[in-house]
Amino acid sequence: MTDQAKAPVESTIDKVNKTLARRYRAEKRFRLYGMLSIGFGLLALVVLFTDIISKGKGAFLQSYIQLEVTYDSDVLGVYDVNDEDQMALANFEGVVKQALRNRFPEVSSRKDKKELYQLASLGAAFELRKQLTADPQLLGKTETLWLLADDDIDTYYKTIGGEEFIGATSDKQRAWTKSLVDADEIELKFNINFFTRGDSREPELAGIWGAAKGSFFTLLITLVLSFPIGVAAAIYLEEFAPKNKWTDLIEVNINNLAAVPSIIFGLLGLAVFINFFHTPRSTPIVAGLVLTLMTLPTIIISSRAAIKAVPPSIRQAAMGMGASPMQVVLHHVLPLAMPGMLTGSIIGMAQALGESAPLLMIGLVAFVVDVPGAINDPATVLPVQIYLWADSPERAFVEKTSAAIMVLLAFLIAMNTLAVFLRKRLERRW
Amino acid sequence: MQTANLIIVLLAMVGIAYYMGRGRSFALAKPLGGIRHLNSLPFYYGAQTAIWCCVPSLILLALWALFDEPIITNVVLSGLPEAIQPQTVADQNLLLNRIENIASGALAAGADEQALSAAADRLNGLRETAQWVLTAAILSLAVLGGLWGWRRVSPKLKARNQVEVVFKSTLLACACIAILTTLGIVFSVVFETIRFFSFDEVTITGFIFGTEWSPQIAIRADQAGASGSFGAVPLFVGTLLISFIAMVVAVPVGLMSAIYLAEYANPRVRSTAKPLLEILAGIPTVVYGFFAALTVAPFLRELGESMGLDVSSESALAAGGVMGIMIIPFVSSLADDVITAVPQSMRDGSLGLGATKSETIKKVIFPAALPGIVGGVMLAVSRAIGETMIVVMAAGLAANMTANPLDTVTTVTVQIVTLLIGDQEFDSPKTLAAFALGLMLFVVTLLLNLFALRTVKKYREQYD
Numbered sequence: 001m002t003d004q005a006k007a008p009v010e011s012t013i014d015k016v017n018k019t020l021a022r023r024y025r026a027e028k029r030f031r032l033y034g035m036l037s038i039g040f041g042l043l044a045l046v047v048l049f050t051d052i053i054s055k056g057k058g059a060f061l062q063s064y065i066q067l068e069v070t071y072d073s074d075v076l077g078v079y080d081v082n083d084e085d086q087m088a089l090a091n092f093e094g095v096v097k098q099a100l101r102n103r104f105p106e107v108s109s110r111k112d113k114k115e116l117y118q119l120a121s122l123g124a125a126f127e128l129r130k131q132l133t134a135d136p137q138l139l140g141k142t143e144t145l146w147l148l149a150d151d152d153i154d155t156y157y158k159t160i161g162g163e164e165f166i167g168a169t170s171d172k173q174r175a176w177t178k179s180l181v182d183a184d185e186i187e188l189k190f191n192i193n194f195f196t197r198g199d200s201r202e203p204e205l206a207g208i209w210g211a212a213k214g215s216f217f218t219l220l221i222t223l224v225l226s227f228p229i230g231v232a233a234a235i236y237l238e239e240f241a242p243k244n245k246w247t248d249l250i251e252v253n254i255n256n257l258a259a260v261p262s263i264i265f266g267l268l269g270l271a272v273f274i275n276f277f278h279t280p281r282s283t284p285i286v287a288g289l290v291l292t293l294m295t296l297p298t299i300i301i302s303s304r305a306a307i308k309a310v311p312p313s314i315r316q317a318a319m320g321m322g323a324s325p326m327q328v329v330l331h332h333v334l335p336l337a338m339p340g341m342l343t344g345s346i347i348g349m350a351q352a353l354g355e356s357a358p359l360l361m362i363g364l365v366a367f368v369v370d371v372p373g374a375i376n377d378p379a380t381v382l383p384v385q386i387y388l389w390a391d392s393p394e395r396a397f398v399e400k401t402s403a404a405i406m407v408l409l410a411f412l413i414a415m416n417t418l419a420v421f422l423r424k425r426l427e428r429r430w
Numbered sequence: 431m432q433t434a435n436l437i438i439v440l441l442a443m444v445g446i447a448y449y450m451g452r453g454r455s456f457a458l459a460k461p462l463g464g465i466r467h468l469n470s471l472p473f474y475y476g477a478q479t480a481i482w483c484c485v486p487s488l489i490l491l492a493l494w495a496l497f498d499e500p501i502i503t504n505v506v507l508s509g510l511p512e513a514i515q516p517q518t519v520a521d522q523n524l525l526l527n528r529i530e531n532i533a534s535g536a537l538a539a540g541a542d543e544q545a546l547s548a549a550a551d552r553l554n555g556l557r558e559t560a561q562w563v564l565t566a567a568i569l570s571l572a573v574l575g576g577l578w579g580w581r582r583v584s585p586k587l588k589a590r591n592q593v594e595v596v597f598k599s600t601l602l603a604c605a606c607i608a609i610l611t612t613l614g615i616v617f618s619v620v621f622e623t624i625r626f627f628s629f630d631e632v633t634i635t636g637f638i639f640g641t642e643w644s645p646q647i648a649i650r651a652d653q654a655g656a657s658g659s660f661g662a663v664p665l666f667v668g669t670l671l672i673s674f675i676a677m678v679v680a681v682p683v684g685l686m687s688a689i690y691l692a693e694y695a696n697p698r699v700r701s702t703a704k705p706l707l708e709i710l711a712g713i714p715t716v717v718y719g720f721f722a723a724l725t726v727a728p729f730l731r732e733l734g735e736s737m738g739l740d741v742s743s744e745s746a747l748a749a750g751g752v753m754g755i756m757i758i759p760f761v762s763s764l765a766d767d768v769i770t771a772v773p774q775s776m777r778d779g780s781l782g783l784g785a786t787k788s789e790t791i792k793k794v795i796f797p798a799a800l801p802g803i804v805g806g807v808m809l810a811v812s813r814a815i816g817e818t819m820i821v822v823m824a825a826g827l828a829a830n831m832t833a834n835p836l837d838t839v840t841t842v843t844v845q846i847v848t849l850l851i852g853d854q855e856f857d858s859p860k861t862l863a864a865f866a867l868g869l870m871l872f873v874v875t876l877l878l879n880l881f882a883l884r885t886v887k888k889y890r891e892q893y894d
Binding site: 016023024026027029030031033034035036037038040041042044045048051052055228229230232233235236237240241249250252253254255256257259260261262263264265266267268270271272275293296297300324325326350353354355356357360361365383384386387390391398401402405408409412416 | 706710
């Protein structure tokens, strides 16, 4: 005790002052960590978007080759365009091949010719068929047409003068493409196929219209089922449920279901809807049922929040005027809570639109070429189409996949913007 | 009549019933001096009549849809001659399929299959009759019910109370769908899991503790490399490894973002950064999968090569890292909620004693918010364990037991998807194994969720 008294007295404020610099540094560091974390998150977002866009922007354009095509009766085997049998068997590919041979007369060996034919897509023959069917006068005439190029040629053409090309083209094919480029006989046009066709094994013919329509039907079913059921459940739980074990159980259940991995719902769909109720596999109807069960908890939870936000004074006023509890809810609470419920449902629908894991199990991965026309046609949905294309070995599908992702994200952003807009516009603060 | 048309007709009848019931209430009210002498509003009399019109017939329709097909096939099967009566369930299904195809005209019956084509005719006939009987029954029930409801309309009838009881029961039924869903999940995975464990080559201990996973079942006895062993430990290890990597990314970043947004950021930064971060949560997982498989994995591979490391092109690091990015907003928004729920008085107290902001956060706010944060992190772990698309696209199929993040591992969800994509044979352990894995996944995530939700809820109540 006495020693301390002799030593120069260090007051508390000195002690504090000594450590202040260190503490302020710690403070700054801590703050920096926070900023770095947010920066990391935002950086990830930016990298993700630029990566997808840079990979996918090319898919909206497609290479076309200019060729002089002769609708030669002998090559086609068509002498009368109105004869359906002749048209069905018509050799339009032969016409395309002939046009290619005429363009590159120097190609002679069998092997080279085979490589030459690969410049044009199968879609070129389809296009010629369409042209001839539309205008029978063309038979025997020669036309200069822009025909769809093969996916490898397309990928190669897009990389000329740019990044390194990785793909399956031979040296000769590249030389031919170069000569087409020099003669201005290959060019990029808007890729209408991508927005109007279904899936295909040929990347240049593959489109998202089939998947988009499948997604539309699926979401339609999901919305029609989950919105009324979700709202009804929320009304019951919020307004009528007595406080007992049974309603507690329902509550715990709903909260839990919201956190169950989505793949489990796929197992449920497979075991219950497909194996037990024999719902047709690979259709929007079964996908819609599974997604309904999946989005219900989201909709119930947000609807309950919306109902809770309606002030009790509204209920009391209605009760005071002699309304029954059901009338209070249906005439007063529900209309006031509707904007909140709609917002929640749109967000739930956006989730359902992006969901793919449970759908893999109920057959939505089937290769479907035809665009679905009804809810019980075989179909696939956008995210599953993305998964399927991402798995395809063809280089050109990378571009298509990224473009499909851009379309999907555009839909999601539109839906979320709508939800935010509705919330801002309609939701009342009490 | 087709069932779809039948429902449309029924709907029209319900509409008519509503107007008739409502009209009758007006008619009855007139001599009494207006609708205020009725017990309920005319709407409720109409609704009452409409309910009587449609509910009984809808119940009949549902029952019919459930029992129609089994009864018809039973009748057809029992009508077959003794000689071709199927012996086993599989035989029976085959036979039924064949009859079905003949009946629909997709297949022609063979010359020696007189009995089958007779059965097919019988099937068609029975179906047609059934449809007619159904139409007649439904329509007459609807008419009778509607009439009954219409006749009941009287000024004293408590129509509103009755209609409200029906409404309320409907609401209750909708709320119970959540329970039915859970029951459906439990039953579907449990039943298939029991069937899985009833095979000779699988045992429960072998499944939970076995270290070799190769679900391919040998088709021939002498086939090489197809042992069909179901030891799920490598899958658990892989799942934990990837989830751990995801958490290493998501928890610090998410937590620090939440702290910065809640405690430091001015309102303007907060109102832009928070929604931007939450975009990450709204991006579909298939997009992350594509990003992980085609951008991050090759990048990591090249990076590893330049440093002399051998990185697999389907490394756990790529899948886990991208999954972590996906979970950042999940952690940050949950943590943000609990941090903002800490009462201001605690902050003021600490700052008043001279603590810096970061000291307040570390020593006061963080401990106070800890239970809630732990709950949030556990929810995030359960998300990571159950996440499917990222790992399906970016992680491998090889069931390696390794803790090396640069190696390929596989996860429970990847195996479920792989086993169930394509041909599903519900009599082979290969397909059923997916359900056993699903059960494990369900139980583990359920426990995590229950615990986490309870912690979060308790915490919320503490400061409310």
